[in-house]
Amino acid sequence: MSKKNNEIMKLDFYEILELPVDAEEQEIRKAYRKKALKCHPDKNPDNPAAAEEFDRLKKILEILLDAGTRRAYDKVLKGRKAAALRAREADAKTQKLRADLEARERQAQDRPHLSEEEKLRRELKRLDEEGQRLIEEELARVNKEVEEELRRGPGSVVSGAPDQPKPETVGHKVKVKWATTEDWPGYTEEQIRQVFFKWGDITALVVKQRTKKGTALIEYKTRQAADMAVQFEKGQMGKPVEVSHVTEDPPSKTKKKEETQESMKPNYDYESVAAMNQRRQEERRKLIEEILKEEGDGK
Known part of the structure; x- marks a missing residue:
């Protein structure tokens, strides 16, 4: 212990x-x-x-x-x-x-x-x-209330009214690194998901474990989730991690236009679901390429 x-x-x-x-x-x-x-x-x-x-x-x-x-x-x-x-x-x-x-x-x-x-x-x-997530909801609420209080400035009082929903933003990626020990082989994909899920919704996750070092690439649904993960997450007790932002290329105008048109559709048909799945597979492929490239550069 x-x-x-x-x-x-x-x-x-x-x-x-x-x-x-x-x-x-x-x-x-x-x-x-x-x-x-x-x-x-x-x-x-x-x-x-x-x-x-x-x-x-x-x-x-x-x-x-x-x-x-x-x-x-x-x-x-x-x-x-x-x-x-x-x-x-x-x-x-x-x-x-x-x-x-x-x-x-x-x-x-x-x-x-x-x-x-x-x-x-x-x-x-x-x-x-x-890696139980017993405090996820309360920690997220506290972080949100503190952020609102700091944004309003000194002397402000946190309102008891429910928070208003914020518009969704594009996904944001963070990179996680850790080093193994003699009695610990490193994080599994499920353990990484459990540790980082408390900061926000994860849209994609790739884990790469080598002999002495491990790396994970995580894509969050919101920028706020990625920022909090980078600022506060230190890993499980005795199993520290290093978390940093991954720079993303700005989406092209064509892609923005396609996403806007897609979001305006009133109902999802078979073709739209298939297109969504295809985009998710493409995003996962890109994540795998990025993490492999990072591992190659780090040799």
Whole structure:
């Protein structure tokens, strides 16, 4: 288990979020948004502690929204609080006897069963490996609200009204690089999709894994999604990635005209669907060519 997860396990998540232990999921999401908006990196560019607090809040939300991990954490937290209470109430002699008894009980339980601490560690490890997207919706909402608040200027108040839909833009590509280790062979296509899907809709994805280095080319539906991926995504814990924009050639006037005419059609017929599929295949082919070219230049 990583050092960062060990430090997270020692915290009282409910105290940090100012919530009761039996708080509902909606209350947890609301408390997270309130805290995250205050320490968002975009609002505190000169404060490294704010970025650390923001990352810690993301991990707390991830754990509390996963039912299995939350149960394991609650048991550990309950045990710690009970132990602290017993330590305060007992005198020195009673504490010594009780500590000896608990030590023997733990030794007996550890042989056939996993301890609650070990169960929590395994849950956290599973959460890291599977790359669960438990905080995607809330993280996207926080980023959007911060962007709107910064655009309106200092002193503005984030409105509680639902966000107005923005017009769709053309796709935007980012390049992802990583290096393998002795005990980790690199990201799979599904893992890359899980890690990067939280920033926005992915329209195309190509992954190339070599012996020691891996590369992925991702096309997002919107520019905002690509920008956030480049700015914030660092990869899974212990498996860092480097994300950068891929320069795209501006679409030709003929292509723009064809896309405009296509979007004005009231219904999709067989020919329009076939044309759409053909364009998607062509885009995927271009993505493969680009990533192969990048790998060739990097030799």
